[in-house]
Amino acid sequence: MSWTADEKVVLVTGGAAGIGAGLVREFLAKNARHVAFLDVSEKEGATLERELRNKFGALRAKFIKCDVTDEIQLGDAFRQVLDKHRKLDVVVNSAAVVGDNSLCKTMIDVNFCGTVTSTLKALSIMRADAGGCGGAIINVSSLQAFKSSTCLSVYSATKGAVLQFSNFLADEESYSTTKVRIITVCLGPTDTALLHKRNLNNSAKDGHGVSSRASEPQRVESAVNGIIEVIQQAESGSTWIIANNNIARDVTMNVRESFRILSDITDV
Numbered sequence: 001m002s003w004t005a006d007e008k009v010v011l012v013t014g015g016a017a018g019i020g021a022g023l024v025r026e027f028l029a030k031n032a033r034h035v036a037f038l039d040v041s042e043k044e045g046a047t048l049e050r051e052l053r054n055k056f057g058a059l060r061a062k063f064i065k066c067d068v069t070d071e072i073q074l075g076d077a078f079r080q081v082l083d084k085h086r087k088l089d090v091v092v093n094s095a096a097v098v099g100d101n102s103l104c105k106t107m108i109d110v111n112f113c114g115t116v117t118s119t120l121k122a123l124s125i126m127r128a129d130a131g132g133c134g135g136a137i138i139n140v141s142s143l144q145a146f147k148s149s150t151c152l153s154v155y156s157a158t159k160g161a162v163l164q165f166s167n168f169l170a171d172e173e174s175y176s177t178t179k180v181r182i183i184t185v186c187l188g189p190t191d192t193a194l195l196h197k198r199n200l201n202n203s204a205k206d207g208h209g210v211s212s213r214a215s216e217p218q219r220v221e222s223a224v225n226g227i228i229e230v231i232q233q234a235e236s237g238s239t240w241i242i243a244n245n246n247i248a249r250d251v252t253m254n255v256r257e258s259f260r261i262l263s264d265i266t267d268v
Ligand SMILES: NC(=O)c1ccc[n+]([C@@H]2O[C@H](COP(=O)([O-])OP(=O)(O)OC[C@H]3O[C@@H](n4cnc5c(N)ncnc54)[C@H](O)[C@@H]3O)[C@@H](O)[C@H]2O)c1
Pocket: 013, 014, 015, 016, 017, 018, 019, 020, 038, 039, 040, 041, 066, 067, 068, 069, 093, 094, 095, 096, 097, 110, 114, 140, 141, 142, 143, 186, 187, 188, 189, 190, 191, 192, 193, 194, 195, 217
């Protein structure tokens, strides 16, 4: 039987806004039992929680103020969800910040370290060989993982690191033992606050943007639907591109081939 959100307990980091918030809404619309969303933005989190509780009832959604760079806060947030709901089925790591290299430490801490800490916590809770029920961890990367734009070398490197970490961990921790799928989605430009930190068209016009072929950023809805499609069908260790309002494209073979070529060089 194919995967459905029905009765699932879900945790989304960076879930108060943008693509994370879109996912929170969609999981609930698709009948998830409970969606916990973690974010540093208290105002947006509380507003979204009110909206969701009015629409879906008081028990189905919970905002937890949490900075993913703080291991204690993150541990507490996972514990709250587990204590209350006794299981965790899906974790989406969507929290991220973008900026120029003056923000390097924050980007590394949030985009990479936060994703790593959350993934390892999720895996330890969900893994079937340690009493969990299995599940899926989706790490949100970017087309910038493959080709950076001007001023975004650190951001792009964090997204490359998320991709590599997720694939290496999926290799290390066999799905047949853990029953936890670890999946990477690389999004193209998507119409959220993060994108509008700098005008996309200027970025594209400068000839360095990976998005230069796209005239418009994709809709949040396309990114969200793409991620849900990926959860429905992706194997552990797979990599997917969701861009230009197209359906999710499996690029696992391309990524593996590029690493096969690189690892051949190390056989000296
Ligand atoms: N929008 C795009 O064009 C685009 C393209 C490719 C990839 N992505 C990726 O998609 C994901 C979602 O981005 P978005 O576009 O929805 O951005 P967004 O800025 O709308 O949402 C990101 C959320 O993360 C939260 N956040 C930031 N720091 C945090 C922290 N320390 N702890 C907890 N939460 C924190 C923010 O408050 C915000 O609510 C990110 O991983 C981003 O890198 C976005």
